[in-house]
Amino acid sequence: MTEIDWIARAGTRAKGKRPDFLGDPIAERMLSILLAVAGEVSVLKERLDTVERLLETNGTIRREDIEAYTPDADAAYARSVLTKEYVARILRGMQQDMESMQAAEKPLADISADLRDS
Amino acid sequence: MKQDVPPPYTAVTQHAMFPKPSHDEAARYNFLANFNKHMSGTLGAGNKLAYETRVLPAFRAEQGRDPQDRFEVRHAMNRDPWHRLWSACRRNAMEMRQQNGRSIVLRQLDELDALAQHFNAGRDTLALNPDVAVPRYQAAVDIHCMPGSYHGEERPGDVSAGANYDSGLFATTGGQLGALNDGGGQALVEWIRRERPDWSPRRILDLGATIGHNIVPLAQAFPDAEVIAIDTAAPVLRYGHARAQALGVHNIRFVQMDAEHMGAFPDGHFDWVQTTMYLHELSGKSLPAIIREGVRVLAPGGLMFHLEQPQYSDDMPLYEQFLRDWDAFNNNEPFWSAMHALDLKQIMAEAGLPRDCQFVTGVRAVADRSIFPDAPAPDEEDYGRTAKWNAYGAWKPAA
Numbered sequence: 135m136t137e138i139d140w141i142a143r144a145g146t147r148a149k150g151k152r153p154d155f156l157g158d159p160i161a162e163r164m165l166s167i168l169l170a171v172a173g174e175v176s177v178l179k180e181r182l183d184t185v186e187r188l189l190e191t192n193g194t195i196r197r198e199d200i201e202a203y204t205p206d207a208d209a210a211y212a213r214s215v216l217t218k219e220y221v222a223r224i225l226r227g228m229q230q231d232m233e234s235m236q237a238a239e240k241p242l243a244d245i246s247a248d249l250r251d252s
Numbered sequence: 253m254k255q256d257v258p259p260p261y262t263a264v265t266q267h268a269m270f271p272k273p274s275h276d277e278a279a280r281y282n283f284l285a286n287f288n289k290h291m292s293g294t295l296g297a298g299n300k301l302a303y304e305t306r307v308l309p310a311f312r313a314e315q316g317r318d319p320q321d322r323f324e325v326r327h328a329m330n331r332d333p334w335h336r337l338w339s340a341c342r343r344n345a346m347e348m349r350q351q352n353g354r355s356i357v358l359r360q361l362d363e364l365d366a367l368a369q370h371f372n373a374g375r376d377t378l379a380l381n382p383d384v385a386v387p388r389y390q391a392a393v394d395i396h397c398m399p400g401s402y403h404g405e406e407r408p409g410d411v412s413a414g415a416n417y418d419s420g421l422f423a424t425t426g427g428q429l430g431a432l433n434d435g436g437g438q439a440l441v442e443w444i445r446r447e448r449p450d451w452s453p454r455r456i457l458d459l460g461a462t463i464g465h466n467i468v469p470l471a472q473a474f475p476d477a478e479v480i481a482i483d484t485a486a487p488v489l490r491y492g493h494a495r496a497q498a499l500g501v502h503n504i505r506f507v508q509m510d511a512e513h514m515g516a517f518p519d520g521h522f523d524w525v526q527t528t529m530y531l532h533e534l535s536g537k538s539l540p541a542i543i544r545e546g547v548r549v550l551a552p553g554g555l556m557f558h559l560e561q562p563q564y565s566d567d568m569p570l571y572e573q574f575l576r577d578w579d580a581f582n583n584n585e586p587f588w589s590a591m592h593a594l595d596l597k598q599i600m601a602e603a604g605l606p607r608d609c610q611f612v613t614g615v616r617a618v619a620d621r622s623i624f625p626d627a628p629a630p631d632e633e634d635y636g637r638t639a640k641w642n643a644y645g646a647w648k649p650a651a
Contacts, residue, residue, distance in 0.1 A: 138406050140358035145351050146400065150393030150584045155340035162340065169344045176283035177276045184275060200275050204262045207623075214257035217286040225290060228341075231334055232298035235305045 172224050176217055183213055256293075256625075258285035258426045263623050265431040268498035269367055269491065271357045271419045280352045284423040288345055292634035295338060302334045303571055322564070322573035322589075326581065329574065339582055346397045346424075346583050353420035354399065357412050368411045371494035378493040380486050381508045387484055389535035393584045402462055402485035414463045414491020421465075428627060428639035430619025432499075435639050436528045436559055437469035438618035443643070444555075445473075453477050453523035453555070459511040459546065460530035464492035464504060466559075467526070471496070471504045480522075482509040511542040520551040528559045529641075532591040539591065540599050547603040552651040556605060559615060561635070562642045564592045576635040588636075596644045605646035616640045 156162050184203045188195050205213055222229070240248075261278040264270075273281070303325070311319055311328045319325045329335045357364065372378050386403050394401045398417065406412045421433040429435040444451065454477060458467040461481030471479045481504050483489050493506040509516065525546040531539055543556075550556055564573045573592075580588035601607050616627055617639030627633070627640035 138358055138361060140355065140361070143358050143406060144355035146354065148347075148350065148394035148397040148399045148584060149401075150397070150586075153339070153343065153582055155336050155343065157336075165337075165340055166344050166347070169341065170348060173280055173283045173287075173348060176286075177279040180279040180282060181276060203275060205260055210260040210263070211255075211257065214260065214282070214286065215255045217282055218255060218257050218290070221283075221286050221290045222294070225295065228295055228298065228334070228337060232295060232301060235298070235301040235334070 176220055179216065179220060180213060183216065258282070258289055258625065259623050261285070261422055263427070263431060264422050264433075267432070267495060269364070269371065269415075269418075269495045271353075271360060271364060271415045273356055273419070277352065277356045280348075281420065281423040284345055284349055284352070285426045288342075288424065288634070288637075289426050291338065291342055291345065292637075293628065293632040296632065296634070299329070299335055299338060299575060300571065302332045303329060307332050307335075319570055322570050322577055325570050325574035326577065339578070342578070343397075343582050349420045349423045350397055350399060350416070352423070353416040354412070356419055357415040358406060361406060361410060361412055361415075364412075364415050365410050367498075368490050368494040371497040372490060375493070375497070377497075377502065377505045378489065379505065379507045380489065382486075384484050384508045384510055387510060387512075387535075387538060389533070389538055389587060390484065393586055395533055395584055396579065397584050402483070402488045405487055409490070411487055411491040411494065413485065413487035414489075414495075417488065418463050418465070418491065418495065425637055425639060426634075427624045428619070428637075429617055430624045432465065432468075434465045434469050435617025435619045435624075436615075436641070437466035439615045439641075440466070440526065440528070440557070440559070441469050441473040442618050443613070443615055455522045456480070456524040456526065457517075457522040457546075457549065458482070459525065459527045459542065460533065461492060461506070462488045464496050464506065466528040467504060468496055468499060468501050470524075470526070471501050475503060477503060479504040480507055481505070482507045482511060482514075484508065484510050512538055512545060514545050514549055517549045519548055520554075521549050523551050523554045525550045525554070525556045526559075527557075529561075531558055531560055531596075532585065532588045534591070535587055536590060539587075539594070540603065543599055544603045547600075547605055547648065550648050552648055554648050555645065556600070556648065557643055557645040558596070559641045559643050561592065561638075563594070563596060563644075572635075579636045583636075585636075600644070600646055605648060609649055610644070610646040613643045613645070614640070615643045 184200050185195060187209060188199050188203060261281040307328050390401055400413055402413055404413050421429055452474060456470055456477050456479045458481040461467050461483050464481050467479060467481050486508050489506045489508055496504050546556055577589045579585040597607060597610055600610055627638045
């Protein structure tokens, strides 16, 4: 273990002014937190998958088995699909906003009025 | 249906110098590879939709004309909420990649530095020179949000910058560069074998080599060649030299040197002068100066070859230019935009490589495609990171 405070130093800021994306510094950092947590959930899911696979194969488990685990091609594919599905789920809102740009839709109140009168 | 997904981080070759990831550290990169792919692929299309359905119509309504350049497109797009959120997500992914990589590297820095010492001590193939200053274009900001850039050290003499760079290339490119992140270098080998099957360069010079990942394949392809890899940053050279040694490649000399000042090399010394994804990290004055120096040290009949993302041209739609510019303004690539608008052919001509000796060719990363994905289709292209380049080259006229 090094004498360097590796936890603190891992998060060093890159030199250069950070762009203002969202127009609100609090929203900006809420997004940073959210995405970092989203990443950690993905990590937990992958770890759980490893545990399940090792238990399935060996019936027992040691922590070093988890560290040494290397998925074969089929397992790697299945795990990457799991992550892809997870990413698609958490980004659903953006994907649906994207789709709504393709559709010219009236507000529901207008449709409601239209249906009432026709 | 078969899903298009990135390979696992465990497919990356853990050579002896490579920072060893824990299970969860690898999983973090797996998340980022998937996240980045989703952002550029599935959601990347949203930027164009926003542009076509509302940003461009609003611009026309306001200005009574179309945008004139990529900067006007950017200013207009930066007001669009969808694009702003997309950009914010992408920026965060870049920052997370750096945090993840630094975390992996710094917790094992003692081991990595000891290994580097083992591979580097007493070798004449590593020549560091503390008198080489960090160029202004490198000191201005930390390039692609990499804290400390290539020259940063956590303690004097360490390899943290190089190790972090090697560790995370996979996450940013989704594995397109292959097991050793050397798809660019492999592509150079494939290209020259096809172009000049009987040619054996005696001396090869790589400018801005960083960790040498793109020059190692050339050194392996030409084991009798004397290869020199220069960079201004000692930490990446220390790591790169150790990495090459760990891979059993001994014919590369890693030298700390500024490519603007290569007085140590006589005129016409090299048969091949190479840069790989380097020119965009320079500056308006240093780029032509470095190309001039490169031409000076290039032998008559020798090859100069620059691998880069495609240059902007009048034929390239402004929207594509704008998207290709994303890294310039959002990922600390301050010369990216200006560089891609330069007339490289004219600069090379002025440096002594006449236009009739020049060529431009497309090059794709070479990797084991049974494991690692090829560059995506144009509509899913991750501009700036796709492992598909344009090569701007020239054969120097014989004297």
